[in-house]
Amino acid sequence: MGAFIVKRLYYGLYVVLGVTIVVFLVTRVIGDPVSAMLPMESSAAQRAAFAQQLGLDRPLYVQFLDFLGNVARLNLGESLWQHRPVTQIVFEKLPMTLYLVGIGMALAIALAIPLGILAALKPGGMVDRTTVMLSLLGLSVPQFWLGLLLIIVFAVDLRWLPTSGSGDLKHMVLPAVTLALPALTRMVMVIRSAMMDELNAQYIKVAIAKGMPFRRVVGVHALRNVTVPVMTLAGWEVIRALAGYSVVVETVFAWPGLGLAAMQAIERQDLILLQGIVFYVAIMVVIINVGLDVAQKFVDPRVKLG
Amino acid sequence: MIGPFLQRLCVAALAAVLVGAQGALCAEITIALGSEPTTLDPQLVDDGSERAVNDNIYETLMARTPKGELIPGLADGMPVQSGADAWRFKLRPGIKFTNGEPFDADAVVASVKRIVDPKFNSQQISYFAAIADAKKVDDLTVDVVTNGADPILPARMYWMKMVPPLAAAKPDFIQNPVGTGPYKLVKWTRGATVQLAKNDAYWGGAPTIDGINYRFIGESGTRLAGLMAGEFDIITNLLPEFMERAPKAKVVLGLEQPTVILSAVSGVTQDLRVRQALNFAIDKEGLAAGLFGDNAKVSQGQLLAPSYFGFDPQTNAYPYDLAKAKALIKDAGAQGKTITLVGTAGRWLKDREIVEAVAQMWTEAGLKVDVKIFEFNEYLKRLFDRNARPDAVFVSNSNELMDADRPLSAFYSMTGPGGSNADTQMKADIDAARTESDTAKRLTLYHKIVSHAREQAYFSWLVVVSDLYGTSARLQWEPRTDAKLLVKEMTVKN
Numbered sequence: 001m002g003a004f005i006v007k008r009l010y011y012g013l014y015v016v017l018g019v020t021i022v023v024f025l026v027t028r029v030i031g032d033p034v035s036a037m038l039p040m041e042s043s044a045a046q047r048a049a050f051a052q053q054l055g056l057d058r059p060l061y062v063q064f065l066d067f068l069g070n071v072a073r074l075n076l077g078e079s080l081w082q083h084r085p086v087t088q089i090v091f092e093k094l095p096m097t098l099y100l101v102g103i104g105m106a107l108a109i110a111l112a113i114p115l116g117i118l119a120a121l122k123p124g125g126m127v128d129r130t131t132v133m134l135s136l137l138g139l140s141v142p143q144f145w146l147g148l149l150l151i152i153v154f155a156v157d158l159r160w161l162p163t164s165g166s167g168d169l170k171h172m173v174l175p176a177v178t179l180a181l182p183a184l185t186r187m188v189m190v191i192r193s194a195m196m197d198e199l200n201a202q203y204i205k206v207a208i209a210k211g212m213p214f215r216r217v218v219g220v221h222a223l224r225n226v227t228v229p230v231m232t233l234a235g236w237e238v239i240r241a242l243a244g245y246s247v248v249v250e251t252v253f254a255w256p257g258l259g260l261a262a263m264q265a266i267e268r269q270d271l272i273l274l275q276g277i278v279f280y281v282a283i284m285v286v287i288i289n290v291g292l293d294v295a296q297k298f299v300d301p302r303v304k305l306g
Numbered sequence: 307m308i309g310p311f312l313q314r315l316c317v318a319a320l321a322a323v324l325v326g327a328q329g330a331l332c333a334e335i336t337i338a339l340g341s342e343p344t345t346l347d348p349q350l351v352d353d354g355s356e357r358a359v360n361d362n363i364y365e366t367l368m369a370r371t372p373k374g375e376l377i378p379g380l381a382d383g384m385p386v387q388s389g390a391d392a393w394r395f396k397l398r399p400g401i402k403f404t405n406g407e408p409f410d411a412d413a414v415v416a417s418v419k420r421i422v423d424p425k426f427n428s429q430q431i432s433y434f435a436a437i438a439d440a441k442k443v444d445d446l447t448v449d450v451v452t453n454g455a456d457p458i459l460p461a462r463m464y465w466m467k468m469v470p471p472l473a474a475a476k477p478d479f480i481q482n483p484v485g486t487g488p489y490k491l492v493k494w495t496r497g498a499t500v501q502l503a504k505n506d507a508y509w510g511g512a513p514t515i516d517g518i519n520y521r522f523i524g525e526s527g528t529r530l531a532g533l534m535a536g537e538f539d540i541i542t543n544l545l546p547e548f549m550e551r552a553p554k555a556k557v558v559l560g561l562e563q564p565t566v567i568l569s570a571v572s573g574v575t576q577d578l579r580v581r582q583a584l585n586f587a588i589d590k591e592g593l594a595a596g597l598f599g600d601n602a603k604v605s606q607g608q609l610l611a612p613s614y615f616g617f618d619p620q621t622n623a624y625p626y627d628l629a630k631a632k633a634l635i636k637d638a639g640a641q642g643k644t645i646t647l648v649g650t651a652g653r654w655l656k657d658r659e660i661v662e663a664v665a666q667m668w669t670e671a672g673l674k675v676d677v678k679i680f681e682f683n684e685y686l687k688r689l690f691d692r693n694a695r696p697d698a699v700f701v702s703n704s705n706e707l708m709d710a711d712r713p714l715s716a717f718y719s720m721t722g723p724g725g726s727n728a729d730t731q732m733k734a735d736i737d738a739a740r741t742e743s744d745t746a747k748r749l750t751l752y753h754k755i756v757s758h759a760r761e762q763a764y765f766s767w768l769v770v771v772s773d774l775y776g777t778s779a780r781l782q783w784e785p786r787t788d789a790k791l792l793v794k795e796m797t798v799k800n
Contacts, residue, residue, distance in 0.1 A: 035683060035686040036682075036683070037351075037352065039430075039433075040703065040716065041712050041713070041722075043723060044690075044692075044723060046432050050429075050431070053425075054427070079344075082344045082480075148525075151531045159535060164528045164532060165498065166498055252527075253528065254523040254528060256496070264524070267341075
């Protein structure tokens with residue numbers, strides 16, 4: 001087990017390095033921080049002097065080697081705009097994102113499993129049809145729009161919750177629900193069909209035939225076999241939320257996490273901050289993946305690690 | 307949300323009311339900005355959110371009236387030229403920064419030297435590149451020395467915030483601003499709020515609003531929702547289509563001027579008749595009404611708003627005359643020829659819509675319009691490409707110095723980063739006006755340049771956009787033409 005984790009983390013290092021290099025190159029080729037930072041009327045000479053002070057006038061490979069050397073020493077540089085170390089900014093924002101993703105995904109998983117099972121128990125029944133319909137609706141609604149809709153209903157019309165920002169638990173409700181809903185609908189569909197397959201299996205019929213209580217058949221035998229695909233899916237959803245959907249949700253709700261910071265870094269062409277954020281998110285993705293593999297081994301001893 | 311200091315203040319005010327005194331009610335307002343300030347160092351970045359906050363903490367030697375007229379700020383009277391290339395500022399006596407440092411000649415000299423130091427690498431340097439040095443004459447007199455004569459210097463000093471020398475030398479100055487202004491920092495909770503409280507010792511008299519909370523909301527729909535839910539007192543950049551949703555909407559003619567630069571050096575636009583036709587073909591009133599809900603005014607044939615120094619009241623817009631446009635195009639033999647129109651999307655209010663509308667109108671005049679919308683950085687590369695000028699490139703210019711030199715040098719001059727002509731005489735005139743110290747002569751030069759460029763149709767001028775704000779019902783305020791959110795000019799009526 002230990003050897004497995006070390007090995008996976010070692011491979012993970014390549015993933016992180018690869019992602020970081022791609023981000024470095026893409027941002028340098030497409031972006032131009034100087035144009036984004038100086039007013040439009042700035043002269044060519046002012047632009048050149050500014051770029052020189054930032055070290056952006058050096059050849060790309062020099063900048064790249066410099067960057068790699070710094071990453072090796074875990075020095076991710078200083079944000080171009082904020083004049084603070086990138087690591088400091090990331091660790092200031094990261095807890096807010098983890099908090100949001102944690103609550104949102106817990107909500108999604110906690111609701112998806114019972115809903116998926118209930119739907120699977122009686123295919124074509126009321127519960128099943130309602131769940132499927134709502135899931136399709138949830139899948140097709142853009143998250144951005146969903147967030148604004150929730151704000152209008154619950155914050156503007158009903159005044160139950162604040163429209164945006166962070167602070168107490170009330171601020172968490174709408175962003176967490178917005179983050180959870182699409183993930184919830186995707187998971188419900190998968191759990192439903194996995195459970196249906198399972199309930200049609202021979203061993204379930206045997207168990208029922210020999211008089212085992214139905215609740216135990218479903219809750220223990222079938223569910224256990226469904227757990228592994230569900231865990232894979234849930235892990236994937238967490239990664240997507242962390243590395244993607246949080247950007248949308250945090251922007252709509254002005255939630256001061258890493259996603260919003262990434263969005264603003266892109267708008268301002270703060271390449272140093274952007275590559276720093278991607279670097280840390282890549283590390284988290286690797287860690288979640290390894291954690292997921294290990295957890296699966298615990299749930300299902302047949303899973304082979306290696 | 308209320309800081310402990312303010313809480314005490316409010317309790318005190320409330321107590322005063324309860325015992326029957328004529329105390330004003332504690333008033334604290336919340337302003338929603340589009341993004342969080344990247345820093346609160348007032349000299350380092352060119353960031354609208356930083357400015358919005360620091361405009362209430364810091365002050366400048368020169369100020370402007372809400373309509374844009376230049377008046378003394380921290381300076382005691384208008385500056386005078388103390389030499390061919392120096393301006394002398396007298397300072398108001400007895401002013402202190404909120405940390406106790408005196409505001410005097412040493413502070414001004416330190417502020418000027420700090421921002422022009424190349425090692426400091428200020429993003430604001432293009433406003434101050436003409437400044438060489440600052441010299442103390444006596445405790446309350448400073449000479450600002452320029453590279454050659456610089457008649458715009460007083461306007462520049464309206465943009466340069468004065469910092470306390472000791473505090474500004476500390477590394478934590480980026481998050482602990484200290485100014486002479488009507489408000490001072492209580493707390494910056496990163497990601498959430500910046501809170502300010504009024505400076506009771508303010509030399510201009512303490513403001514009526516006790517405290518300010520700044521919130522940062524990028525999404526315009528969320529900002530509007532917060533205003534409708536009563537969480538905010540002011541939101542900036544209210545979209546024209548949402549005006550009726552806001553409890554109150556405030557409109558003021560702003561500085562933003564979307565325009566199309568036409569190339570006189572290449573393509574079908576080389577022909578003067580075509581450039582003129584491209585102006586006649588545009589229904590400016592239609593653009594203002596259709597895209598901005600009438601919250602825009604027709605540009606008067608110049609890249610200057612009426613509030614700028616250099617604006618020529620004699621120069622006016624090309625009238626909308628489609629028949630004339632068609633005739634001119636026919637004359638030039640340009641019917642059905644292709645014109646490339648470069649634009650971007652999502653940077654300025656309605657940028658893509660304007661480009662599409664312009665393309666439609668030009669098509670009606672008989673040209674084939676090839677619209678190219680680029681991502682902002684790609685767009686900038688084309689806008690500033692000195693080797694290949696696009697036939698037509700959309701740009702939106704706003705000029706905070708409110709003086710003609712900046713937009714003319716950048717976009718009219720053949721050597722400016724966005725110039726698309728080979729007009730050596732016009733360049734010479736712009737350069738001459740930059741160093742002309744006789745105000746009347748300088749104004750005459752600008753009028754000449756502006757009317758000449760209008761005849762030559764170097765641009766297709768469109769509209770000047772109004773700034774839109776949404777405010778709560780209780781806020782009493784008239785927005786300023788320079789878009790500054792000066793809370794000392796606001797009051798609250800419950």
